[in-house]
Structure formats: structure tokens, C-alpha cells
Amino acid sequence: MFILVNLKAYPCDPIEVATAARDVAEASGARIAVSPQAADVARVADTGVETWGQHVSPNAHGSHTGSTLAEAVADNGAEGTLINHSENRLKLADVDGSVRAAERADLETIVCANNPAQVGAAAALGPDAVAVEPPELIGGDVSVATADPGIVEDAVAAAEAVDPAVDVFCGAGVSTGEDVSTAGELGAAGVLLASGVAKADDPEAVLEDLVSGI
Numbered sequence: 590m591f592i593l594v595n596l597k598a599y600p601c602d603p604i605e606v607a608t609a610a611r612d613v614a615e616a617s618g619a620r621i622a623v624s625p626q627a628a629d630v631a632r633v634a635d636t637g638v639e640t641w642g643q644h645v646s647p648n649a650h651g652s653h654t655g656s657t658l659a660e661a662v663a664d665n666g667a668e669g670t671l672i673n674h675s676e677n678r679l680k681l682a683d684v685d686g687s688v689r690a691a692e693r694a695d696l697e698t699i700v701c702a703n704n705p706a707q708v709g710a711a712a713a714l715g716p717d718a719v720a721v722e723p724p725e726l727i728g729g730d731v732s733v734a735t736a737d738p739g740i741v742e743d744a745v746a747a748a749e750a751v752d753p754a755v756d757v758f759c760g761a762g763v764s765t766g767e768d769v770s771t772a773g774e775l776g777a778a779g780v781l782l783a784s785g786v787a788k789a790d791d792p793e794a795v796l797e798d799l800v801s802g803i
């Protein structure tokens with residue numbers, strides 16, 4: 590199970606979380622990555638933790654003011670990127686363009702989706718993985734794998750039907766090792782989480798609990 594911690598725009602210290610994630614990953618052997626604000630990618634990557642972008646734009650180099658260039662994200666140390674997060678939705682053509690931009694920059698990709706139908710559509714674009722996140726459960730206290738296990742199983746089936754090579758993650762409300770374990774039992778290859786770590790008083794303790802569920 591891959592644990593991807595999205596820091597969103599939370600007022601946490603990205604270096605504190607990144608350092609904790611690096612240490613827990615090294616001690617446990619678990620794959621843990623941190624996805625900070627674009628402006629923090631380089632200094633988070635400098636900690637040695639696996640680092641992901643929160644978004645890349647569909648454009649290449651050129652006259653695109655305000656874009657998040659995939660090549661710049663990669664050059665600053667990121668190994669992958671989220672695309673189409675629930676809080677940063679894109680048009681279908683731009684999801685496709687962002688996946689292609691990430692591929693050009695050798696970034697691994699996870700395309701986010703609200704439900705199994707969108708998971709199937711996202712899988713058809715050929716990302717490395719898709720993540721199913723019911724928007725109403727994001728930021729809550731109950732894991733998607735507990736609140737709505739059927740949506741995870743249906744998402745796994747939807748991706749499998751389109752492209753068996755595309756992994757499925759689940760996210761929303763994940764904060765414990767038990768949540769990670771349950772997600773794995775439902776067929777998820779990883780979890781996408783944010784508030785459980787970014788808002789924690791002791792991010793390292795939460796990460797240690799999370800990896801206990803792998």
C-alpha cells in the first residue's frame with residue numbers, strides 16, 4: 590500500500606511533515622510520499638522524502654503565465670503528481686492534457702475522481718493510478734473505506750474493466766492503520782489522505798499508525 594499525504598493549503602510545516610514521512614518510510618519500509626504546495630516542492634524534496642505535485646497544467650513550455658509546468662515540478666524534485674483533485678477540478682480535455690504533460694516530464698500520475706463512473710473515464714486516459722474520493726467525506730472523521738466500502742470496490746472494478754494496469758487508490762477521512770488495512774482489503778493499492786496528518790499535533794505518530802495497517 591502506498592500512502593500519499595496531500596498537504597493541500599493547510600497551515601502545517603511542510604518540512605516537519607516531510608521529515609516525519611521520510612523517517613517513518615525508512616524505518617518501516619513503507620512507500621510514503623508528501624504532496625506540498627507547488628512552491629514548496631523543492632525544499633520538501635530536499636528532505637529526501639518522495640515528493641509529489643498537487644497539480645500540473647496541461648501546457649508545455651511557452652506563454653502560459655500562472656501555469657504549473659510539469660517539467661518545473663519534476664526539475665524541482667517531484668516524482669509524481671495528482672491531477673484533477675476534487676478541490677481543483679479540470680475539464681476532461683485538460684485532465685488528458687495534464688496526464689500527457691506529466692508523462693513528458695517523467696512524473697507518475699494519479700487522477701482523482703468522485704465516483705466509479707469517473708474512475709472508468711479517468712482510467713481510459715492511461716494514468717498510472719486513479720483515486721476515488723467522495724467529496725462529501727473529504728476532511729471528515731470517517732474513512733471512505735468504512736463509510737462507503739462499495740464505492741471503493743466499484744471503483745476497483747471500473748478501472749479493471751477499462752485498463753487492468755491502472756491502480757486504484759481511495760481517499761477521504763483516512764487517518765488510521767485500520768483505515769489503510771480496510772482500504773487494502775477492498776482492493777485499493779494505496780490511500781490518499783490530508784487532514785489526518787496535516788492537522789495532527791504529532792504527524793509522525795499518525796504516520797506510524799498508518800503504516801501499521803499495510
Ligand SMILES: O=C[C@H](O)COP(=O)(O)O
Nearest residue numbers: 595728761762782783784
Ligand atoms: O487529497 C486528499 C483527500 O482529499 C482526502 O482528504 P482528507 O484526508 O482530509 O479527507
